[in-house]
Amino acid sequence: MQDRFVLRNLKRVNGDAIDIVIDNGKITEVTEAGHGMGSRILDCSGAYVSSGWIDMHVHAFPAFDPYGDEIDEIGIKQGVTTIVDAGSCGADRISDLAASRAHARTNVFAFLNISRLGLARIDELSNLEWIDAAKAIQAAKHFNDFIVGLKARISKSVVRDSGLEPLRRARELSAQTSLPLMVHIGSGPPNIEEVIPLLEKKDIITHYLNGKSNNLFDAEGSPLQVLQNAIARGVHLDVGHGTASFSFKVAEAAKRHHIEPNTISTDIYRGNRLNGPVYSMAHVLSKFLYLGYPLEQVIAAVTSQAAEWLGKPELGRIQAGDAANLTLFTLRNEPTVLLDSEGDQRTAQMRIEPKGVVANGEFIECEIRT
Structure with a gap:
């Protein structure tokens, strides 16, 4: 039985000061700061709290190189309570990824790579025989509590x-499984103006701020018409920073034209976690600050907006009666090179620093700083 404890003197991102009382893994009370009662009180003065951060694009299958990492290294240790693996595995290995959840403290969902090979190789869609529709449909049905969409890397x-x-x-697989697509965009061909019209409401464009020549903005930084049309029909924009897919110049142009992210994600794996330019979710979020x-808005992009896309609104809120799923963080005023x-390169004067999470009823301090 987990004990009753209080996170005292927290701030919501809107500035409200609160206590959160947690009992046996659930939020039992959200009250005015200083009023929460419990057998254990943790003083969180100076820290913000949000619902647990959700990273919509990670690679959490460590057996694959280079695109792999350990779940908790890119999850709770970074202040992220829920990760969504973005197509590391196809039908051949998705059962292994699903099984790995049993050993992790981070919540895990996944996009199923339409290639049965997944990222066992980096040209997984170069041979059409590797797209085994029957196996993909079977996997989607068998792991319907785990698989949230289909992944296609179209570059x-x-x-x-x-x-x-x-x-x-x-x-076609999307229609047969009723699962939306996450589509990776990058260098062409195929030309971006042929790719985007094939996407529908709730499909995700990931890497939408990439700086490659085949990107979604013209030479003057204006959004292409195909992008504007996609937004109008409900296509979701995801950052998917990664090693090669985030440009400050494109991001600045996008902001000028009010082309804003629905979700901010990292596309993190071992290499870009240890060597940059990603490092951590907090580091990526600091770029948007x-x-x-x-x-x-930054925090909503990794909480309520991600939870809404997943169809799990409880992951994006702080409410009595819900499972305790929280991220604690601070804003540190210190020059930081990004x-x-x-x-x-840019130099920020403020950065986000994760301090801890509450996941599965347990308060866990973050081990990774930005």
Whole structure:
């Protein structure tokens, strides 16, 4: 039986000062600061609290190299209570990824790679025979509590000579499974103006702020018409920072034109966690503070907006009766050098620093600082 404890003197991102009382893994009370009662009181003065951060694009299957990492290294140790693996595994290995949840303290969901190989190789859509519709449909049905969508990486290095055909097949699989698509965009061909019209409401464009020549903005920084049309029909914009998919110049242009992220995600794996430019979720979030997004909007992009897409609104709120799923963090006023995927550098005067999470009823201090 877990004990009753109080997180005292926290701040919501809107500035409200609160205590949160947790008993046996659930939030039992959200009350005015100083009023929460419990057998154990943790003084959290100076810290903000939000619902637990959700990273919509990670690679959490450590057996694959280079795109793999340990779940908790990119989860709770970074202040992230829920991760969504973005297509590391296809039908061949999705059962292994699903089984790994039993050994993790971070909540895990996944996009199923439409290639049965997944990221066992980095050109997984170059051979159309690797798109096994029957196996994908079977996997989606068997792991329907775990798989939240289908992943298709539609860029030159992945599809090679297959062109748009993998995306057309992904669209068919989406219809057969009732699962939305997450589509990785990057270098062409296929040309971005052919890719985006194939996406529908609730599909996700990940890497939408990449600085490659095949990106979603013209030479003057204006959004392409295909992007504007996609937004109008309900396509979801996800950052997916990664090693090669985030440009400050593109992000600044996007903000000028009010093309804002629905979700901020890292595309983190071992290499870009240890060596940059990603490092951590907090480091990526700090880039959006630098860009001028208000704190409430930045945090919503990794809490309520991500939870809404997942169809799990309880993950994006702090409410009595819900499972305790929280992230504690501070804002540190200190010059911090930020690098994008192009080697472009900015210096921020403030950064977000995770302090701890409450996951599965337990308060856990973060081990990773930004």
